[in-house]
Amino acid sequence: MKYLALLLFLPAVALASGVDSLKNFLQNSRTVKAQFTQTVLDRNGKQVQSASGAMQFSRPGKFRWEYNKPYPQLIVGDGAKVWMYDADLNQVTVRKLDQALGNTPAALLAGNNAIEQNFTLADDGKNNGLEWVEASPKGKEGSFERIRLAFRASTLEVMELRDHFGQTTIIRFAALELNPKLAPQLFTFAPPQGADVVGD
Numbered sequence: 001m002k003y004l005a006l007l008l009f010l011p012a013v014a015l016a017s018g019v020d021s022l023k024n025f026l027q028n029s030r031t032v033k034a035q036f037t038q039t040v041l042d043r044n045g046k047q048v049q050s051a052s053g054a055m056q057f058s059r060p061g062k063f064r065w066e067y068n069k070p071y072p073q074l075i076v077g078d079g080a081k082v083w084m085y086d087a088d089l090n091q092v093t094v095r096k097l098d099q100a101l102g103n104t105p106a107a108l109l110a111g112n113n114a115i116e117q118n119f120t121l122a123d124d125g126k127n128n129g130l131e132w133v134e135a136s137p138k139g140k141e142g143s144f145e146r147i148r149l150a151f152r153a154s155t156l157e158v159m160e161l162r163d164h165f166g167q168t169t170i171i172r173f174a175a176l177e178l179n180p181k182l183a184p185q186l187f188t189f190a191p192p193q194g195a196d197v198v199g200d
Contacts, residue, residue, distance in 0.1 A: 017123045018133030021151035026115060028154075031058045034176035038067075043166030061097055062187040063110040076189040077110060081200065083189040092191045094199040124148060130157060 033056040040049035051070060057063035060079075067073040072087040077097060084093040115121070118139065124132035130150040137144065143163055150158040155176060161169040191197050 018125075018131040018149070018151065019121045019123050021131050021154050022115070022121065022133045022135075022149055024154045025151065025156055026059075029059070029178045031179050031182050032056065032109070032156075032176065033180050033182065034156075034173040036174070037172050039170045039172075041168045041170070048167075056182050056186055057110040058182055058187060059110055061110060064186050074189075076187060078187050078189060083191075085189070085191070085195070089196075090192065090194065091196045091198065094197060096200050119147075 033054070035054050036052065038049075038051045038053075039047055042048050051067050053065065053067040053069070055063070055065045057077075061077055062079050063075075063077040065075040074083075074085040074087070076083045076085075080097055082095050082097055085091075086093075111118075115135070119135040119137055122134045122136070124134045126132065127150075130152055132148055132150050135147045135149065137147075144161045145164050146162050148158075148160040148162075149156060150160075155178075156173055157176075158173070159169075159171040161171070163169070
């Protein structure tokens, strides 16, 4: 009897789609932390940039992307504003959160659960054990024309972002943790003394 119950359960798991995986991920992750590597390819598929770092988010609206290589850069969403700090230039760019997020990858991960208000979702098949979903921004003002996400057992592993110039940014996540306890100060930012502040 237990064996039969297991057999009945397995097809439901096997049929989970990329859209289902994305919705489950958003519904079940209030906070997330992970390491990432980021690669940018030009329209011909040639690598033009690579970077790595760590990210955390606490939904809705709070996130921290910290680039360590090739040079330090920090992006912090504090729930009201987004702060981008370039350490080499000692420059801070600040924008209101709703203007900065819009139809961006951060809106997908750190926004509220109303994802289908801003994106049209479509299953994009299975490849190498990953369930893919494509998210097309409904608005035209965003930086990306499409975003693809890949999940393995409802865990986010890859994001692919294609911009309007034909460039593709690939972000691969590692050591991803769901619902870790994150210190509130991770999502606050004060411009360093002497930094040039541009924006709102």
